[in-house]
Amino acid sequence: MSDVDLDRGPFWFGGAGIGNLLREVSDDDARATVDAAWDVGVRGFDTAPHYGLGLSERRLGAALAGRPRDEYAISTKVGRRLVPGPGDGVDDDGFAVPNDLVRQWDPTADGVRRSLDESLDRLGLDRVDIAYLHDPDVYDLAAGLTQALPALAALRDEGVVRAVGVGSNSVAALTAAVETGLCDVVMLAGRYTLLEQPAAALVDRCAELDVDVVAVGVYNSGLLSRPLPAPDTTYDYAPAPPELVERARALAAVCGRHGVTLPETAVAFPLRAPAVRAIAVGAQSAEQVRSNAERAAVHVPAALWDELRSIGLLAD
Template identity: 35%
Template sequence: MTTNSQTTPTQHTWAQQNLPDIGLGGVAIGNEFEYVSDEAAHKTLEAAWNAGVRYYDVSPWYGLGLAERRYGQFLHNQNRDDYYISSKVGKLLRASKHSKGAEYYPHAHSPNDVIFDYTADGVRRSIEDSLQRLGIDSIDVVFVHDLSPDNKLLPTDWLEQFAIAEKGAFPELTKMRDEGIIKGWGLGVNCPEPILKAIDVADPDVFLLASQYSLIDHENALKNVFPKVRERNIALVMGSNLNAGFLSGSDRYNYDQKKPIEQKNLDKRDKLQAIAKQFDVDLRTASLQFALFPDVAVSVIPGARTPEQVTENVESLKVSIPDGFWQALKEQQLIDADAPTRRM
């Protein structure tokens, strides 16, 4: 497994020492964007394993249990010591005849409703439930999920929910890490505010930085988040670096499929694609490598719904991109002048 840090080895967190460069995110296999059959999901997971992927990220939220069950059906046949897995807490699932499963995930056909619970007991229950769905005996990393101002489904203001987590989920996860039940914990969110706040009030060691560092949008993470996590020696798993497929050509930006894509993002993608064509660079490849360049980054976890997508993502990290491509992006002010353009 590779590491990515400028600190001395004795200062490395577990995540920095162990998590590989690339993992497989679970959103697509949870049928968020379109229907994927059980057979197709299994083939995608099999292709990931055969391509050498050994880090898998899931959540109860992805397909309201579907992604965890599918990952578990594949991974429980593998040696548990041969891979790493992260899941998330804060959203308990409850089966109901009147569930909103079809509203949240129309392609997942789940009977479950979501109950937000950021208490200590809720964390324990969530992990136990995930282990049952996964059919394995341990989870390596736990992310407190969507405790963030962009989560419109929270029952109260996000700061009220954060206060619950500060007294409940955060110390409980630290205790579980200290007991060796998990290897690390942090937040998995789409906004910087909860990450910066959690650093001040708790003892996290790895965050899932989702939708915050891509070729489209990265300045805030670069200027405000990275310095603070670097100071605390906290690792970052980089999520949604393709902006949910936008940079690889999809007609959605991040995860809100109903929200129109802003023209400025469409224009920026066009400019990025033009320079990529000029240098014969695949924009998806550049996007994934760009997310791994910062010294605080340990893994990228692009999702995939087909074996071909998995293979392409893995191969993207092996491609050599000419320095001229990155220089052209800076000259045209498409990426920040301070953004790293090689692995640190």
């Protein structure tokens, strides 16, 4: 178990949005978003070089500058280094930023150390609390687990970071990572949500091994973010299949019978598992942050979980 304070309340701030995920966010709005997170009590902040080709790290570091460093925890990621790009267009990986930089996979020990040094420079910090290996399954899982993850563990042992792990939406990749014995924490994206729980066995295994879990993607990128899902909503950043929209609507109906909304229940769901020490929720505006905080403060009655299990919408 990590010695990082993975406090449950209300949630960690996910920094992809202020890296211009899918749309541009102004510097002022990004700053206001982080300020709002601080004001509602958030003291955990997650980012990555991948998010806006370093834009998220730069904005987050600027917004946290002057805050008491011992009062918050911050995580970033390694695996993708940023190198000069063509500068002739926009990023082709989902972020509305110029392509003057591009991502380069580098799972080597030297690449891990250089990536972390570059992140610290963008953040304007001398340390981060958690360093994750980011999406190793996308390029070379074996290299990630035999080169990059041991390099992260060495940095932890040297005191450069307090905790290390892997972040991914692949259950298989995270399962392999925790079985190495090198992970303090994993960031599990979208695979342990109110909608679906393909990572349930992984979460249980993490509890057995004292590996902390930070659950992200609790809204499945949009499908669970509204009280009543719309037909044109998204799932994993793509149009949601009709059968999943219907499942989400069935979940929403049960939530309504118990006096809570679908998004409120989606935020509460992962934290029922002992291994899940925190959730991280992204935002692109101060209004979204405050809405998420209000949702996180809602008590979801135990009878709701019982009904979901009894009608087959939630596994035992």
